Amino acid sequence: MDISFEQGSQGEPRGHALLYFLSSSDPDELWASYVVVLPITVDVSKYVPPFLMSQVKDLGPRDLSAFAFPPAPERLGGRDALDRLAAARGDDVLFGGSINPADVASGMMAVNEAVQRYTEVYSRVVGIESAPEEKEEDQDEGSHGVSEVIYGLMSNTDKLNELTKLVSRLRFGVEGADSRTVSEAEQDMNLLSRHLPANHGVDQLIQAVKSTDEDSAELADLYVQRCFHLVQEDYGSLPRLEAKIRALEAKMET
Numbered sequence: 001m002d003i004s005f006e007q008g009s010q011g012e013p014r015g016h017a018l019l020y021f022l023s024s025s026d027p028d029e030l031w032a033s034y035v036v037v038l039p040i041t042v043d044v045s046k047y048v049p050p051f052l053m054s055q056v057k058d059l060g061p062r063d064l065s066a067f068a069f070p071p072a073p074e075r076l077g078g079r080d081a082l083d084r085l086a087a088a089r090g091d092d093v094l095f096g097g098s099i100n101p102a103d104v105a106s107g108m109m110a111v112n113e114a115v116q117r118y119t120e121v122y123s124r125v126v127g128i129e130s131a132p133e134e135k136e137e138d139q140d141e142g143s144h145g146v147s148e149v150i151y152g153l154m155s156n157t158d159k160l161n162e163l164t165k166l167v168s169r170l171r172f173g174v175e176g177a178d179s180r181t182v183s184e185a186e187q188d189m190n191l192l193s194r195h196l197p198a199n200h201g202v203d204q205l206i207q208a209v210k211s212t213d214e215d216s217a218e219l220a221d222l223y224v225q226r227c228f229h230l231v232q233e234d235y236g237s238l239p240r241l242e243a244k245i246r247a248l249e250a251k252m253e254t
Contacts, residue, residue, distance in 0.1 A: 008092030017092035031073035072107035112168030
C-alpha cells in the first residue's frame with residue numbers, strides 16, 4: 001500500500017506521524033494510529049525480561065526501529081481534531097486510504113504496512129543508526145532462542161498480533177525483493193507456528209504472501225482472518241469464511 005503525506009514532506013520526514021484512514025462504510029469517520037521511527041535501533045531482549053515480553057504487544061523479539069500504537073486504528077473525533085493534534089505535536093500527517101473498522105486483522109495489517117513505508121522513507125532520507133553488529137550466526141542463534149521463550153509465554157491473541165506483524169514484514173520483503181527480510185520473516189513465522197494449532201495454517205499463509213498471483217494478497221488476508229476467528233471461537237462465521245478461502249484457492253489453481 002502507499003501512504004500520502006498530507007502534512008510534512010517525504011523529503012524531510014519528522015520520524016513521528018499521525019496515520020489516519022477513512023471508514024469504508026462512512027467516509028466521515030476517521031480512524032487513526034500513531035507512528036514512531038526511532039533514531040537508533042534497540043535490542044529489546046537486553047532490556048525486557050522474557051516473561052514480560054508478552055505484555056508489550058508492539059515490541060517484537062528482534063531489534064525494534066519503528067512501531068505504531070494502537071496496533072489497529074482507533075476512532076478519532078474528526079479531521080479538525082487530527083489537525084490540532086498534528087500542529088501541537090509537530091507531527092507528519094499520513095493518509096493510508098480506506099479500511100473496514102470492524103475488520104481488526106486487516107486494520108492491523110494496513111497499519112503495519114504503513115509503518116514499513118514510512119520507515120523506508122525516513123531511513124532513506126535521515127538514516128537510522130544501528131548498534132554495533134554481532135557475528136551473524138551468534139545473533140541469529142540468540143534471537144531464535146529469545147523468540148522461542150517469548151512465543152511460549154504469549155497469549156493466543158498476542159501470538160496473532162505478532163503473526164500479523166510478521167505477515168506485513170514478509171510482504172514488505174517480497175515487494176521490495178529483499179531476500180534477507182523474506183528469509184528472516186519466514187523463519188520467525190515458522191517458529192511462531194510451533195506455538196499455534198495446526199488449523200491456523202501458517203504454512204499456507206506464508207505461501208500466499210510469497211505468491212505472485214493477483215489474488216494472493218486477498219487469500220493471505222482471509223487466512224489471517226481465519227486465525228482470529230479461531231482464537232475468538234467465532235465458529236459461526238467460519239463456514240462462510242472457509243467457503244471464500246476454498247473458492248479463492250480453486251480460482252488460483254486453475
